[in-house]
Amino acid sequence: MERKLNTVKMIEFDNILNELNKMTRPQWVQLALLILPCVFVATHMGAMVYLGAEQSHMCTMPLKERIIERCGGNWTEEQTSRYIPWDDENNALDSCERYTFNEIDCSYWWPNMTFDTFNMTSDVNSTSQPPTTSSIAHSGIEKCSSWNYDTSMFASTTVSDFDLVCEDSYQRRFAQAIFMLGVTIGCTFWGQVSDRFGRKLGIVAPLVTGCAFAIGVAFAQSSILFVGLRFFVGFNLFPAFSCSFVLGTESVKPKYRVAVGQTSQAFFALGFCLLALLGYYIRDWRTLQLAISVPLAGIVVILWFLFESPRWLISSKKYIVAERIVRKIMDSGKNLHSDEAKKLESIAHQQRIYRGIDDGQEAESLHTEKTDEKELKSSKKMYSVIDLLRSPNMRKKSFILFYEWMVTSSVYYGLTLNAADLGGDPFINLFISGIVEVPASYIGVALLEKWGRRPTLVFSLTSGGIACICMMFVPKDLLWLNICLSMFGKFSIAAAFGTVYIYAAEIYPTPIRNLGLGVCSSWARIGGILSPFIAMLDEYAKPLPYVVFGLMSIFGGFLALLLPEVIGIKLPETLEEGEAFGKDQVSPLARLCCRKRVLRHDENGIEKLDYAKIAYSSTTDPSTTELKLKDDDVMEI
Template sequence: MNEKDVLEARLEAILSHIGWLGKFTLRSNIIMFIICVFGAMNIGSTVFLAAKMDHTCIPSEDLTSNITEKCGVNWTDLQTSLISPTKDNKTLSCEMYTLSSLLENTSCTYWTSGVNDTNRSLTTETCTSWEYDQSMYESTIVSDFNLVCGNAWKTSMSQFLLMVGVFLGAMICGIGSDRFGRKTFFAISIVVIIVSAGVSSLSVNYWMYALVHMFVGFGGIGLCVSGYVYVMEITSDKHRVFVGQTLQMTFSLGFVLLSLCGYLQRNWVYLNLAVSLPLIVLLPFYLWFSKESPRWLLSKNQTIRAKRILQIMAKANGKEIDEYFEKPNVHETPLVKPDEPIIIDSSQKNSLSTLEMFRNPTLRKISLILFYNWFVVTCIYYGLTLNATALIGNPYLNFFLSGFIEFPAYLGSSWVIHIWGRRPTIFTCNMISGISLLCMNLLPDDLSILRTVLFLIGKFGSSATFGCVYLYSSELYPTPLRGNGVGICSSCARLGGMASQLIFMLSQINNNLPYIVFGGISALAGMLVIILPETKGSKLPETIEDTEKLYKHRNVTLVKQFVPRPLRKCV
């Protein structure tokens, strides 16, 4: 065996010996964790950058000067409220009476009484300029680029383009980090966020902002993809689940902190810079203290560099690993410990075509259900997250609660999934999300607190499912197809992220329509999961035959998981 083979076989043992609580590992993970928090803040910042603002039509100078001169009144908000028709006791913000009809058909009593007589037969026209209510936001792209009335759809379009950036980033950064290295692409993602956020803050029109800010999504998800893979590769198998879940919570913490930043800085330009420019300070720390993944270096035959980095990690953690680099003699049989995972030859990993997932009936059924579940959970997650400020009430508090609810969702699901099982946990979380979102439609808008509670329960369910579906998917696919299977699932998730913003455009027709769609697709996703087998306590399938055996015994575990013990004999 050459030196590379020895290192690959003993890598898990080396990482376990180095430890994950040492100086190097903690320092690298903490820096990466902080940067990923800012990445999440930049993705989520669109909820405040593109927040809707109440607005009223601005009267023409000809109208104000005529009425002021004719009636001797000082023009105030009272007079402004009289230039537009009303509906359900609310002044319309996209229509106003024409100048000629107001001058010819109104008296001075109309302008001084403050009573908008909707029975008047006055002709109307579409407003061309607006005054924005700055009681909640000083400015957003809505006020700067007049994204109201006929242009209101552009707000959702900017969020859709952000999700397009997330979709492209997930694909390109995944491929790029495999080819050029985890550290390299993590740093590139940081630079992309800094540049795109900075340039978008200088936007002179809507399309410049929307297209440039799309790359914030690219860089933000790039941090997650490269960062997640990196920490998984430098952490021993025993602690990967904990470290992975901790990194996953960067989104939750990022959203919580973003609500505070948004509350303190209500100008969209300064807020955009406030959540992106700190990365300029963090980038040198990351480049100085972090090293490339030794596992990736070994995959690229850079054995000497991988060995040197492992020695740096060990020295920083106060460990000695020289004995692990010694070549085994000819008569030495075990190169790995009994409890250490065996490295599977790459030729065996790629022995099956990706098309086998669709040729084999069992794998096809499993794949389609998983694809749909990944699509749905991401669609609902981003749909609710990026539109939390649309709820009635304080938008900063609503967004804070939307981020905070993810902490118990992730922690609770990670505990329940190991006790109850993967399938019932995902089923229950999907149903909780679906039923709560459907119930929102039964409540009128004036019951805003109850609607917010149901919204948060829906977010809890989608976040909990998010924390489970990755593990479940990786346990259902056989080893030769596991990477490709989870990769396609992830692509479906990104499509769900884009679809979420298109679905929320339905709110322009009816405010409840998005929640009806989200609730329906979530409930369906939960019911479809019942068809899949349980993987708790089962070995990872190595072959397609292993997956088929797992699928054949799904009804046995189904009864155990869902039917109370006294009733099982009746089933």
């Protein structure tokens, strides 16, 4: 009997799934379980909206009680204005500085009252009465070291607990940037873990560690510890969502993948809605942090019922487990009928035979198998980021996609995290910000199939950017209009987010497709890191962050015009096809101003160089989009 596992062609798992007429119950259960991390990871992504919410504050007035006791007057806003300087820029009392006093002069605090000369003044550091009066009002101005906070909206936030105001106000935005840095590094680390040890471990392990760090955040006693723990929350939790996204799309047949992916995004958006509801009822930031963290422990237990990705198992040559899960997916363990399924069944049977032979034979067989695998791997070229930039056309498309991912992520998180700063009710604002993403996800899919990838991306980025810039011209008192513009911008950017993901997956050729998606995703994280810093521009002018977001988005819309359309066109399979992909298309910008030289064949089969305008002919069937040369525009040379 042959002791060595026969070398076979890679099993096409998609062909096995195509045997199914519809989604089976195990697949529905799998997707339902994977929704849970989508929702609760989103609550942590947007948590700083409430954990770091701004609270109105005013410097403490340490002499206030002594002044009242000494002078016997009633303290009103007039006396407060004599203690706190006026801020002309904000047209309000200064929240970061206060006057200093060497003496208590009652006539300064209550000029309309009559005081005895003996009781009129007192040294602030003396317990005895001075013999004379003083005309000195205040001796100078000092920066405040403590503040009183308005607790009408929030009982407490990190701002009030750690005094993140005035010179330290940047730490509120900085904490979110560090969180996004953790997301960037974590996606790389846990992505490698997922590829090497399986999707299930790539979900459960980061959720366990992320849950521990998230609970620890609630007990942080300093801003440094808070920021550090939030870094590890981002490092662990968002990668769990990414791995669950991958596992969900790998578990269904190709025709359902876009719908499953968009559904994951929709439930991620609903996580913001859940956060808004919890934030409304829980106004203390530590309690809120526990409310969104403790459920993760229960989710970890439930997710042990997930089944591993058969696609990953097959690629890792774990055929026995893969066959068992495939039968489970087929619902009731029926016989497998497709050629690919029978191939999997046969290889799994051979592996079972290996496990039944003696140890010496098994070691020899496994050694032979590993040698074959090494030879296979050595014959397969390893690709790097350089391959994305090596050739001119691929380099152009890559740089454009990098920018599109970065700007989409930056504007998306910028609008989400600034929802509470729009004015009005911060809970309603965030809830609406999340709910508008749900229809955006599915409308985006419809537009992708109807219009194509490029028009959808151009429209969504441009319209979102225009909405952001328009906020600059809307007065503050028109609160409803500002909120509507912000939500329309969020709607458009959410649609763009789904579009760039599909665009990148279709533009890159098969050998570097996953690599291209990974690099694009890294640029998206860079955009997330930049987002809080762009939001800090409101210190100079309130509408400035929205103007920057808007200009970035509009520029991204114009750059998208330079990308090729991919709908209905065979995807590139090799690097050569990837480089040539889109070269025969003329961008809408070029079509407006110039003609393109093309090679055509005459009746004798001889190539002729012509100038022709190239136009798209879109039929009612979105799967058929072709390039046509307009014969009436051809000029012979």
